[in-house]
Amino acid sequence: MKDKLLDIDNLKVNIDEKEILKGIDLQINSGEIHVIMGPNGGGKSTLAYTLMGHPKYEIVDGEIELEGEVINDLSPDKRAKKGIFLSFQYPEEIQGVTVEEFLRTAKTSVTGEMQKIIPFKRLLKEKMEELDMKEEYASRYLNLGFSGGEKKKNEILQMSVLEPKLAILDETDSGLDVDAIKIVAEGVNRFKNEERAILVITHYNKLLDYLKPDYVHILMDGKIVKTGGIELAEEVDKNGYENIKAEVSSMK
Ligand SMILES: Nc1ncnc2c1ncn2[C@@H]1O[C@H](COP(=O)(O)OP(=O)(O)OP(=O)(O)O)[C@@H](O)[C@H]1O
Numbered sequence: 001m002k003d004k005l006l007d008i009d010n011l012k013v014n015i016d017e018k019e020i021l022k023g024i025d026l027q028i029n030s031g032e033i034h035v036i037m038g039p040n041g042g043g044k045s046t047l048a049y050t051l052m053g054h055p056k057y058e059i060v061d062g063e064i065e066l067e068g069e070v071i072n073d074l075s076p077d078k079r080a081k082k083g084i085f086l087s088f089q090y091p092e093e094i095q096g097v098t099v100e101e102f103l104r105t106a107k108t109s110v111t112g113e114m115q116k117i118i119p120f121k122r123l124l125k126e127k128m129e130e131l132d133m134k135e136e137y138a139s140r141y142l143n144l145g146f147s148g149g150e151k152k153k154n155e156i157l158q159m160s161v162l163e164p165k166l167a168i169l170d171e172t173d174s175g176l177d178v179d180a181i182k183i184v185a186e187g188v189n190r191f192k193n194e195e196r197a198i199l200v201i202t203h204y205n206k207l208l209d210y211l212k213p214d215y216v217h218i219l220m221d222g223k224i225v226k227t228g229g230i231e232l233a234e235e236v237d238k239n240g241y242e243n244i245k246a247e248v249s250s251m252k
């Protein structure tokens with residue numbers, strides 16, 4: 001049997017008193033790739049931020065369990081130490097901190113082990129080569145002046161260096177050219193193993209062509225309204241969300 005990594009039960013989340021997530025149930029086992037699709041404003045990023053523990057998102061009901069432990073009240077850094085990673089839809093720029101410094105500090109913090117400069121440099125170089133990133137990016141300030149695609153690749157670099165148990169990728173494929181999507185997908189596939197799971201939020205099928213997800217969920221108006229396999233993503237690609245919307249409202 002696979003190990004249950006994440007168990008979300010009836011999760012309701014408010015932002016500024018407004019209910020955004022209206023009862024999310026989702027179970028993710030180690031070794032699985034889950035995809036969340038859905039119309040703009042449905043609550044996908046809200047779910048991602050809530051899982052990471054962003055203080056703006058108020059859990060008003062329900063539970064988030066990671067490996068059997070309720071993590072509702074844990075701070076983002078504690079969640080990171082427990083193995084959750086979020087790749088942001090809109091990565092931040094940080095002046096004065098290089099990619100290498102940032103990643104070495106983050107890795108030290110997440111693992112609790114001091115990362116020595118030379119071995120870390122070697123690790124970073126290897127991971128950057130895998131992602132077809134030029135070495136010079138290691139000494140550039142984090143995301144500063146990076147193109148949209150470069151920022152996204154940098155997020156995948158973070159994931160491969162930090163080696164989380166649960167990687168949440170919020171639209172990491174958007175804005176990437178076709179070659180970069182392939183490189184990112186290869187990065188994700190290399191990262192995937194029996195102990196890790198990946199939650200991919202996306203609007204496009206291109207990435208899914210390479211990823212072979214186990215489940216595809218449709219999140220709409222704060223709820224997961226449908227779950228299926230890759231065929232669900234194909235249906236959305238072909239017909240948009242109209243059929244699913246009609247199905248949902250006929251069930252009400
Ligand atoms: N600070 C806020 N105050 C009020 N509403 C907010 C706030 N932040 C987010 N929302 C609302 O929450 C809803 C869900 O937003 P979210 O970013 O989770 O959507 P999404 O599914 O990720 O959309 P997209 O596909 O466009 O990225 C939206 O209607 C958004 O306007």
Ligand SMILES: [Mg+2]
Pocket residue numbers: 044045046089170
């Ligand atoms: Mg979003």
